[in-house]
Amino acid sequence: MGSIIHNEKKDSLLQRVWLQQIYEEYCDICYGYGIEMEPPVFEISESVKTLGSWHSATRILRLSRHLISNYPWSTTLQVLKHEMAHQLCSELLCDGEKPHGTAFEKACETLGVMPAFRLSAKVSCETVEEATSGSSFTVAGRKFVEKVEKLLALAQSANEHEATLAMQKANELIEKHNIVSLEQGWEQNYVSISINKKRKRIERYQHHICLILRDFFFVRTVLAQLYDPVRNETFKVIEIFGTVENVAIAEYCYYFLENRLAFLWSGCKHQFKGATITERNSYYLGLLKGFHEKLQSHRKNKNCSGEKEESKALILLEDRKLDDFVGLTFPRLRNVKSRGAKVYGNTFKQGVSDGKTITFAKGVTAKSGARGKLLQ
Numbered sequence: 001m002g003s004i005i006h007n008e009k010k011d012s013l014l015q016r017v018w019l020q021q022i023y024e025e026y027c028d029i030c031y032g033y034g035i036e037m038e039p040p041v042f043e044i045s046e047s048v049k050t051l052g053s054w055h056s057a058t059r060i061l062r063l064s065r066h067l068i069s070n071y072p073w074s075t076t077l078q079v080l081k082h083e084m085a086h087q088l089c090s091e092l093l094c095d096g097e098k099p100h101g102t103a104f105e106k107a108c109e110t111l112g113v114m115p116a117f118r119l120s121a122k123v124s125c126e127t128v129e130e131a132t133s134g135s136s137f138t139v140a141g142r143k144f145v146e147k148v149e150k151l152l153a154l155a156q157s158a159n160e161h162e163a164t165l166a167m168q169k170a171n172e173l174i175e176k177h178n179i180v181s182l183e184q185g186w187e188q189n190y191v192s193i194s195i196n197k198k199r200k201r202i203e204r205y206q207h208h209i210c211l212i213l214r215d216f217f218f219v220r221t222v223l224a225q226l227y228d229p230v231r232n233e234t235f236k237v238i239e240i241f242g243t244v245e246n247v248a249i250a251e252y253c254y255y256f257l258e259n260r261l262a263f264l265w266s267g268c269k270h271q272f273k274g275a276t277i278t279e280r281n282s283y284y285l286g287l288l289k290g291f292h293e294k295l296q297s298h299r300k301n302k303n304c305s306g307e308k309e310e311s312k313a314l315i316l317l318e319d320r321k322l323d324d325f326v327g328l329t330f331p332r333l334r335n336v337k338s339r340g341a342k343v344y345g346n347t348f349k350q351g352v353s354d355g356k357t358i359t360f361a362k363g364v365t366a367k368s369g370a371r372g373k374l375l376q
Contacts, residue, residue: 035092056090081111086104193247219247264287284351
């Protein structure tokens, strides 16, 4: 009996913490999107069917315990925004039309509600499941990712020339697919995923992996923080935005590079005499610089043959659309310059040299733990 009472007290305390976090998220959303609304009464419901609701007469905004406990916090935030859009309609837009009319669509746009979370009148498990699984591949997209996966797998070859050729073909295929999709006017289905290592900081080398993904894989990366309601902690995360195909490939490449850095360091760390952490970070940064230069060199050689001006214009237009999509989640996004990391020169140079030999082989994603699986 004592343990039951203890659990009930712990659960009650956790609910109060959640309510405080929801209040703070509400205030942050209002500030981020420039909305002046009076905070409502927040409640956590026990409903499993209805995951969120807004009651204008009582000014109560409810979120389900089931939602908070069983879905990523990013999903909880989207449901919160959905209900805030209803509040915006009833209190500021004075909307008397049906719950999901043009005024509600305008409110969702104002608050950055993702399109998949705007569709149903009530937020249920079914609608959340549909929204979070809405990143499925098209037939053409699935074939494209399968081809890239096969090419990246070929990069395991012990022959450096063969491995490099396989990687170059994979990058050419990625670029070609994106240009063709733009020229053909295919609808771009943008999504985002979070890389959450449950850490309190993003390491310097992770910043540089993000630069490689941004520069060569048609995605945007944002360094952010995300609340974990189960552990009642906030962690630093990497958000990747782009089309469903490009995000899948970028996520794969992120984990490949992170694993590859550790593997290469384990094979050569005995050569260096300095402080272990600084030596390792110096080597990591050198590796990533060398790999970035390798990809950049390949791109310059390929572009010597010339690229259509129309294609360049389409890519720039698509970049702006992707930036707008990122702005839905981060309306006040800004670039922050940070101090350079302390590095050991010789270790860094060795890393640059070794980085130019990196080729993509099968990696590990956090979702499945399976090697080389871009498609889940």
